[in-house]
Amino acid sequence: MRIFGILKISILLLIVTVCSGQSSKLNLSNYNIIWHSQSKNSSESMPLGGGDVGLNVWVENGELLFYVSQSGTFDENNQMLKHGRVRMNVEPNPFEDGDSFSQKLVLEDGNIIIKAKKGGHEITMNLWVDVFHPVVHIETESTIPVEVTASYESWRTEDIVVPKGMRHASFSLTNYPGEVKTYKDEIKANNNQVMWFHCNREDRLLYDFCVKQQGLEGVKDQIVNTQKGRTFGGILKGEGMVDAGTSNGKYVSTNFKAWHLKTSEKTTSNTVQLYLHTDICDSADEWKKEVQNLVEKTSKNTADAKRKTKEWWHKYWERSYIGINTEKADTGDAAWQVGRNYQLFRYMLGCNAYGDYPSKFNGSLFTVDPVFVTEKEFDWTPDFRQWGGGSFTAQNQRLVYWPMLKSGDFDMMPPQFNYYERILSSAEARTKVYWGHEGACFTEQLENFGLPFAGGWGFESGARKRQPETEFGVQTNKYVNHHYVNQLEFSLMILDYYQFSGENINKYLPFIKSSLKFFDEHYQYRQKQRTGETLDKEGKLVFYPSTAAEMYKIAKNPVDVISALKAILPRMIMLPDELVATDEKKYYQSFLERVPEITFDEKEGHKVIKPAESWEYVANQEVPELYTVYPYSIYGINKPDLDVAINTYWHGESKEKRKFEVCWSQVGIFAARMGLTEEAERLVKIKLADAPRRFPAFWGPGPDWVPDVDHGGSGMVNLQEMLMQTDGKEILLFPSWPKDWDVHFKMHAPNNTVVEAELKGGKLVRLNVTPKNREKDIQVLIK
Template identity: 45%
Template sequence: MSLRYLFLLLFLGTESLSGQTDLEKYNIQWTTQSKNAAESMPLGGKDIGLNVWVEDNDILFYMAQSGSFDENNTLLKQGRIRLRLSPNPLKDNFSQLLRLKTGDILIRGGKKGQETEIKLWVDVYSSVINIHVNGVQKIESEVFYESWRFEDLFPKGRENNMNSWKWAPPTTVVTKADRFEVAPSFFYFYHHNLPTTAFDTVVEQQQLIAYKDSLVNPLKERISGGVLALRNLTFKDTGFGKYQNTAFKYWRFDSKSARSNRFQISLFNAQDSLAGWKSTVTQRVQNPTTKLAQSKTLTWWADFWNRSHIKINYEKDESDLGFRIGRNYQLFRYMLACNAYGEYPTKFNGGLFTYDPVFVDSSYTFTPDFRNWGGGTFTAQNQRLVYWPMLRSGDLDMMPAQFEFYNRLLTNAELRTKIYWGHRGASFTEQLENFGLPNPAEYGWKRPANFDAGIEYNAWLEYQWDNVLEFCYMILKYHGYQRQDILQYIPLIESSLTFFDEHYQYLANRRGRKALDEKGKLIIYPGTAAETYKMAYNPNSTLAGLRRVASELSQLPETLLSTERKEFWKKFLDRLPEISFREINGTALIAPAIVWERMNNTESPQLYPVFPWDMFGVGRDSLTIAKNTYLLDPDVQKFRSHVGWRQHNIFAARLGLIDEAKDLLSKKLEDSGRRFPAFWGPGFDWVPDHNWGGSGMIGLQEMLMQEVGDEVYVLPTWPKEWNVDFKLHGMDNNILEGAWKENEFIRLEMKNRTKKIIK
């Protein structure tokens, strides 16, 4: 179809006819029980994630909550619940149904006329897990709380990949036992961190002990756990068992025989006294769940689904590839919503939905707490892919957890810079602990005596501090989409840019007499283009990020940034080198950098000016050179893949390469091969692989909608044989809705303002 301009009228006050809340066909229903925890369904809300499955007629679920870090910086599960009914209805006519629209799971069973339904849901306003048992006949319920941390554990070898120690623990690692209390009305289970934690060890390792009291420490006195309300339950006994490879202790509680029963569990973690923690966690379950609480949660999910959607070939069924891609997009977006309001961001390496690691790798006979690449360690290259798609999906309320992660660590990052190098600016490393310092294993325990104390002694991560720029740009986009207030984040953005300005002048002065090159430009050396092109001179991924963030910063309204500061950043832009190019077989391509010493990984940062930095692509004069880079750069083609954090599907979408984008998307968002279709991975990380799902979401969104200045490109990279119904968000409060069917638009609407559309 040739390009033509279409000016759309404003549509106000009415919902579209797209039926965006019609998600029934995307619900997941199983009519056979699961073999093990790997065949679980995700359930959650606010900051809680549950893996729910039925095995041998018992209902089980793991419990996880954002921010539940122990002294080793493992992100702990909060135990496992087992519900056993008698007489057990699940032996007959079994079904387990995840209902997306209402955010709950229904488990049903029983002979005709004797049916029982068990409903599980999480209150999105109070972090309370609710279990409702309703039957035709009276049923007794046994509730088991099961814990593998009933005694001290001693993780060794690869098992320490779940914490901050990884392959280099400085001493014997101990996971201290949890504590358990049966009280008249409540059963408490919690982990109370020891006085000395990973924070203390890392601060000493990185020569910051004199500044320890000035650093943010999220592990000190942290208590994580929860309470089971005993309103309808009586404590019976304790005992021991084994699930897969892991021994556990259980606490069993019985209910009276009844047609209806309600059970509640509240999870909570905080840096608090034990008395304060108990007071907070019990307040949430003091009273039975009200209809109002249920109604508010249902309203939250309805509003969530009304924000946006992408439905492909919805008139078909799961035998169709396009249908499965659309369904899996919605399933993964649902998984992200389960940690909508967590204290900490959704982790790239499993989120809140990891399970027994033996089902990922049979040699990993570890506890259910295990995940690869750490629990309190946040890898920026991976985390970014989890949060970028929330802009287009309109889920801006879910993004502050990621922004606050950096903002609360700003003081630590600035202090680190001042101590090591004596200048200003925040230095955030790639493998970043939740207290703002490099991961100790990546920092290196066996370092040369004269090695710069501010640099990680690591071939992959040295000099890599530009990834914070993506989150700075994300914050600026967050403002641009719906005019969200970002005043509290301006110091973070300015400090992140200041680091590059001052640090690379500092390094130049150490090498010679001049801080700038002969053209008056900064010299970004030593730099790194992602983890791949190392010891690079003016890496383009870094330059593109600096240019984009500084440019956007200089255009903010004066309510956010003064004229004086905006002028400063305009001058900083003038000090930045231009993007560099290279020739291969006579064709100009975007270069990774001017030169580099070696390659360490398999990323394609020469295309980062395409995504995330919005400098090359559809609707821009630069499209041809970017396409040539994608198609002709031998490294890009060698590394081209859909697996894990690889983002070639996004590049292809941004460059209008329809066949490439469709092929990579089809592999990226195809069924995972596990019982739950969106439990992808492990890829390079773990299961479920959230940066796999996030990169898939981004690529699909970009195939449908791209913005260049005041223009919106609709279906710029869309395979026309796929029918699609979509609602996506753009800059300046624009909401684009459309339906493409049988090779033509049957509806296209732009809400909130007139915008130039190119289709």
């Protein structure tokens, strides 16, 4: 009740006269990560990336190493494979028993600089990734001539049978009773370069297995094949470098073969490049031609590419930031740590700004040898990650992309939207086959060709056997059966994207419309099956059997489904006629009138939101009642009955689940959105505290993996909502902000609005709003 009292005071809004001041950039240099000792192993690596490429960079035993990942590198089993590993060394080598060493991530420029000194010998290695082309650059400068060796290392030189305990990297096949293989790459060194590629075998595609397993062979032409012809690989070459043979070795627990390039003579200046290419190709020859075209296109314009890459990162940091207690770079200050790690995680998201596929919640582009992540049972190749590579879990993915609205990273959001738009026909086809009605059904854990993961459907035998009583079209898996609501949440995200940025969303409207139609037609179909009528006696839809998140299963009228529809349908009606026609708006109005009301309960003498009217069992760790607060904004500051939502937080059915505070947990976001400042502060400190690894933003594993990307995304939203909330035209500043945290931020609001503000000693000292006419919509809530 004490926190509730503070909240009531904050709602007595202080409307300030907005005074413009000169904009002031955040000093990013205080957030650069600098290491003065070499790393023990790959778990102590540093992320680097750009465009759609990610590297894990570290120096170990006097050698530079980095893993290479790229968006879209999905194999036959829909694992997300790495390109491989690169190892570089120089001779004479100042990294060995040198006088000094440093490895520095320069956030502002998006590069890593590694330096070593031994006596009079100094060496500098500069690593950067071209944002606009998938090319990695390593530039070496030495005060004395050195021999530079660059080696491409691969552990996929032979077909490998994947043990059952290691199949989580292909999530569909985790408990598959048959044999699973990872197929070898083609690797060859000639013409003083190393070329490698993986071309998916057409007779071993998970796509074909799932189509047959799920009874969809009759509509196979409508199921998008994202695996056929998928080819990925690259070329390693360097200035003045020649073939230097091969060798075999072992890193940690994985055997590898290395192809070496070496400078033909000692030099004080050297450059090495990796040219990466991932595409759907008709043949290996087509891929080879395309990657050679990339080499020819980019190799002559390195200086221009470097300049444009720096400019991109500079603009990236200029458009948004949050700095806390920035007067002093105090790593022991939990609040300063939160601000620093917010920046570091946003940097990691920027490394996959333009990938064909969204940044994966379970590691993104930055996974390393799994033995360093969790128990010894995961002692497998560096390609391993839990929860699969080409399968996407919606409740986790959404949290990676929600923070991009307020950070203004609108250009980075289409990969997530394109993911659903690409497989719309698959989702519509399965709906028609299973239930005979219209609309798209996207399941919670979805392969990138639009079908549920095979293990969730169930196999013919074994530990994940499909039960004979399971209805055709429904998954056997008890966590995700009947779980379709997140297609609505991504629909809302697209509508918010339009509201914030004004960008054209015509491409995504079919996805939204089909997602909505499914919920109308499917639950009329279900009700008619049971009663012979499409609606209940009050003329309302009955959402049964359904689920409240992954929590309350075989549920009737779950609150997240109801609140999603109540949030989205009015937004569709409000869109311009050129986006949604008048007849469609009439349909959405009638649909809205059919949506049932949220149900309530009484707990410990308090009125609370109920997770659903009824349910049969509980399966996970969620608080679905408070999806009414975020993302669906039914309750919130300045809205009616906020006390009911607050009661639900403290006393509701799911109150014990608030103890789950990591990974996908939204409890900090809920607290921030309701003005529970002390709770929001406590929880954001958990989310954005230093990770238990050398790089502070490599959180996890939690239930997911390392780095835990949805953990970082939910932490970003937690912090953003403490600082600024928007509702319609309203912009609320500092609704849940600790009075003893100084802050300087720049964030984005709807209608292409940018807000920059600075708070010192509990007083607002700077407030700039662009455009100026939005100043009238600002309300400042300083407790």
